[in-house]
Amino acid sequence: MTDQIKIEEIINSIYQVSSASRAKITSAMEIEFFEMGFDFISVNKKNIKEYFVLEGICGSYITNPDGDKVFISFFPEKSILSPFTTRTSKGFSLITIKALTNMKIGSINAEVFEKLMVEDLEIREFANTVLRNELKKKVEKEIGFASLSAKERLIKLRQELPYLENIIPHPYIASYLGITNVSLSRLRKEIR
Amino acid sequence: MTDQIKIEEIINSIYQVSSASRAKITSAMEIEFFEMGFDFISVNKKNIKEYFVLEGICGSYITNPDGDKVFISFFPEKSILSPFTTRTSKGFSLITIKALTNMKIGSINAEVFEKLMVEDLEIREFANTVLRNELKKKVEKEIGFASLSAKERLIKLRQELPYLENIIPHPYIASYLGITNVSLSRLRKEIR
DNA sequence: AATTCATTTTAACAAATGATAATGGAACTC
DNA sequence: GAGTTCCATTATCATTTGTTAAAATGAATT
Structure with missing residues (x-):
């Protein structure tokens, strides 16, 4: 493939966009x-880029005062990284994103993408859907943390990313x- | 007042909107x-409503399997509740919202509001800003949980809502x- | 196949947190 | 103002979780 x-598959999996609009995005993308x-x-x-994961997996993390990495999210193949605006404050990144395997990624300048959003309704709708999905994921995670034990959270994580424990x-x-x-x-050991 | x-103050504190557009919102609101x-x-x-807190404070919570309430967010005076779409899945609410004091609230039907969004660019921008702010709050909370101890989180909460411990x-x-x-x-006791 | 390196598992102990219940204090009622 | 009620605080004890380090496992390399 x-x-x-x-890239077009990733876009369409989130929001159906005409091939003309998809082409605007892909033609501005780098690998x-x-x-x-x-x-x-x-x-x-x-x-200042937006990223589409084509191959491999990465994770966002922050470093706490003890110097430990605390992972916030994982981004597997065929996913889109948290949009630029949501991980940036005053021009600086709030988080670090680490390649957890070798990766192939499609990237697009966030300002260029912003322009496409303004001029193309479909792309704007696509971007708003990405944003809403991002929020939905945060709400789900928030609720999961509030209502589940660590054991249950592990079980849930395994359902979403079954191979994760084997590769990172x-x-x-x-x-x-x-x-x-x-x-x-x-x-x-307990839930073998 | x-x-x-x-209500108009709340709107403007989030995104500057012309008085004509503000009026469209307020005229559709109930107290x-x-x-x-x-x-x-x-x-x-x-x-299926959107809510503006005029007086008092409320909080969103879920009930975990032990039957305990776990609070997710607090909404003080002059704030807007998490937008309908972000707290609803398949028509049903994901969370419960409890009045923590006596409250006066402005509410608007979410479908009516959605129509206003479609026909009025300013209102659409206002709504998108609400959504982005909601996401920003979740990211802040997520990062706070990852990087702070419970003691530090309490200190932070006190900065945001100093009176909370006295009223709920x-x-x-x-x-x-x-x-x-x-x-x-x-x-x-420790951080008296 | 043996060695090395990285990583997970296990063990032993310490510290933190939770559960339960008793105590103390403030606000409210009669 | 005595009694009641509702919470927060405190004390005690049990449990969980974390820390540290050693042991086991497994993959990679020579």
């Missing part, structure tokens, strides 16, 4: 490759679940 | 009164902070 087709472990967006640095370091997963890697290991 | 002026303790939006019930039951605040009311009491 070509990169372009993959980038990141090696596993690379932080391609860094907290307190400038970054467990301390990252533990931080996402709000527990230590030792507790994660105890849970894994 | 009349209710109408208060409602809720007694302290009343759940005016209930989980798994239908609710501490178990509600504790659930918001992710701790028990006993632990909250210990923290209060």
Whole structure:
């Protein structure tokens, strides 16, 4: 499958957009490759791109006062990273995003994308849907944290990303679940 | 101050809107009164309104499997409740919203508001700003939970809503902070 | 196949948090 | 103003979770 087709698939999976409008997006996109472990967006640095994950998986995290990474979200293949505006404050990134495997990513300058939004209703609707989905994910996560135990959250995470425990370091997963890697290991034993 | 002026103030504090457009909103609004303790939006019930808090304070919560209320957000005077679409799934409310004091609230049918959005660009921009602010709050809360201890989260909450501990039951605040009311009491003693 | 390296699991202990119930204090009622 | 009610605080104890370090596992390399 070509990169372009993959990008168009991602767009259409979120909001049906005419091929003409899709082409506006894809033609302004670049393909980038990141090696596993690379932080391609860094907290307190400038970054003005929107990203589509074509291959691999990445995760957003922040570093707490103890210096530990706390993962906020994971972005698997065929997903779109949290939109630029939602992860940026006063021009600087609020979070770091780390490639958790080798990755192939489609990127587009956020200002260019903003222009496309203004001039093209379909693209605007697509972007608003991305934003609403982002909010929906946050609400779901918020409710999950409020109503579920760590064990239940792990079970839920496994339903969404079953392979995650096999490909990324467990301390990252533990931080996402709000527990230590030792507790994660105890849970894994428990719910084998 | 009349209710109408208060509503217009709330609108303008979020996004500058012409008085003509503001009037479209206010003229479609009703004033409602809720007694302290009343759940005016209930989980798994239908609710299709947008709400502006004119007087008093309310909070959204979910009930976990143990039957405990876990508070998600607080909405003080002059704030707007999370928009209908963000707290509703398949027509049913995801959360319950409880009046934590006696309240006066401005409400507008969400479908009516949706129509105003479609026909009026300013109102649409206002609504999109509300949505973006909602997302921003969730991101802030998410990052706060990831990077702060319960004690630091309490300090932050006090900066935002200093009077909260004096007017609502501490178990509600504790659930918001992710701790028990006993632990909250210990923290209060510590950071007196 | 042996070695090395990274990572998860396990163990032992310490610390923090939760559960339960008793105590204390403030507001309200009669 | 005594009694009642509702909460927050405190105390005690049990449980959970975290910390640290050692052991086991598994993948990669020579």
